[in-house]
Amino acid sequence: MRALVIGGSGFVGLRVVDALLARGDTVRVTRRKSTPTVLFGRRPLEMAWASLEDRASLVEAMRGCDAALLAGAYYPRYSTDLAGSVAIATRGMRNACDAAHECGVRLVYSSSVAALGPARDGAAADEDDCAPPDPREGVYPTVKKSMERELDDARARGLDAVSLLLGGCIGPRDYRLGTNGLLAALLGGVLPFRIDGWINVLSVDDAAAAHVAALGARGERYCVGGHNVRIDALLSQAAERYGVPYDLPTVDLDEARVRASEAEVEAEARRARVAFPRELVDLVAMGKPVRSERAERDLALRWSDLDAALDATRDWMARVGPAKRAAAADEGRRHHAG
Amino acid sequence: MLAENDLRSRMQKLVAEILEIDAGTVSATSRLREDLGMDSLGSLELLSSISEELNIHLDIDDAMGIVTFADACSFVEDAMHRQSGGDARA
Incomplete structure (x- = not known):
């Protein structure tokens, strides 16, 4: 098979590239x-x-391919411009969908659990709980829901597409720090506060396996949530495991939103990344357990051990990663404290 | 192979292009992040551009310790030296 990966240099995209190469694909x-x-x-x-941004270029890129995987759809780095972010995201999504439709190839899209609404049964959400965009939830969830809706519209026009609603992916070699940023901030001692709520976390390698399996899947949408955990418990356990302090004030979600937004406005001017981005606060605020049984069954997914994935991420960060300075600071603090 | 001065001049121009600043503000001791405001995406773009222009392989994990513009130039020079068959610098 010849597969096109859009966004192949990204954290998830590069793992998808490797998974495809490993099975002998071009x-x-x-x-x-x-x-x-x-x-x-x-x-x-x-x-x-x-x-x-350029549909014709996507058509040209997809020509001669058997499938396209959209791993690099728009990601709002800062939650500061709702209308602008939604416009960019949906335009790009529409272009990718139209190009795949024109070329007659399946499109596998790396979506997010943020596209889910509340669980129908009040317990755990699944693929049937996708919800329309609600700007009150914040930029990131609104963008992801808008893109999922764009994909649904394309399906209605005849596109063969599979969307994977991914939880937060962790693992080494995340040079741009998505979910991994929380661990980097914890290790570096720069988390500003603690909050609590549900999040869904998986190894990036499991996410890559889902993409490859989705190339031959029958379903249209799969929850690939991974482990359902409480964020405060996850960070507490990680702090204990790695011997770093986690003695922070607990704030409610409204305050966390305000503080994260203020930090992002200040950071955007410097093109910096904040320790606790608004998108993660929004994800926690709308967090819920996610049922991924359909993916486990149809895509033959098995979730990697969470501690092992965290250990691999932490080891990489301490060795070379973007948190090297944070890790060094951590060493310094421990030395000072000791 | 590009001479050392040519490499530094080329990288200076690339940094200026990526950050949309005057190349004259980029000095050897400029810290890419703190002084010039180059984020991780910009650093990756810089190293990608230069590796493509020079057709050399750069191990990005090794690049994460780069702090100053001079560090970046030395990192690329070391890679050029190694891949042209010379001995790696100490």
Whole structure:
């Protein structure tokens, strides 16, 4: 099979690339001028200049491919511009869907559990709990729900598509720090507060396996939530496991939203990443257990051990990762305290 | 192979392009993040551009310790040296 990966240099995308290469597929990746191609290393890849902003370039990139995997859809780095973020996200999604439809290839889309609404049974949400966008939930959930709706519209026009509603992915080599940013902030002692609520976490390798399996799946939408955990318990256990302090004030979700938003406005000017981004506060606020049984059955998924995934992430961060400074600071603090 | 001065000049221009700043503000001791405001995406874009131009492989994990512009230049020079068959610098 020849598969196109859109966003193949990203944290999830690169794992998808590796999973496809491992099973012997020919892999083509899209690139733009700003794509960090250095992350591709020596992998044997075909490259196609394409952008989600340019439908014709996507059609050209998909030509000759048997499937396309959209692992690099728009990700609002800052939750500061709702209308602008939704517009960019849905435009790119529509272009990818139209291109895949025109080329007659299946589109596998890396979506998010943020596209889910409340659980119908009040306990755990599943694929049938997708909900329309609600701007009150924040930028990230609204963007993800809007994109899922865009995909539904494309399906109605005849697109063959599978969406994977991923939980937060953790693992080494996340150079841009998504969910892993929380662990980096914990290790670096820069978490500003603690909050509590449900989150869904999985190893990035499990997410990659889901993408490959989805190429041959019959279903249209799968929850790939991984482990359902309380964020405060997860961070408490991680702090204890790695010997770092977690003695922080607990704030309610309204206060956490305000503080995260203020930090992002300040950080955006410096192009910096905040320790507890607003998108993660929003995810916790709307968090719930997610039932991933359909993916476990149809995609033959088994969740990797969470502690093992955290250990691998922590080891990478301490060795080379973006949290190297944070880890060094941590060492310094422990030395000082000792 | 690109001469050392040419490499530094080229990288100076790339940093300026990525950050949309005057190349003259980029000095050897400039800290990419703290002084120039280059985030991790910008750093990756810089190393990607230069590795493509010079057709060299850069191990990005090794690049995470880069702090200053001079560090970045030395990192690339070391990779060029190694991959052209020379001995790695100490």
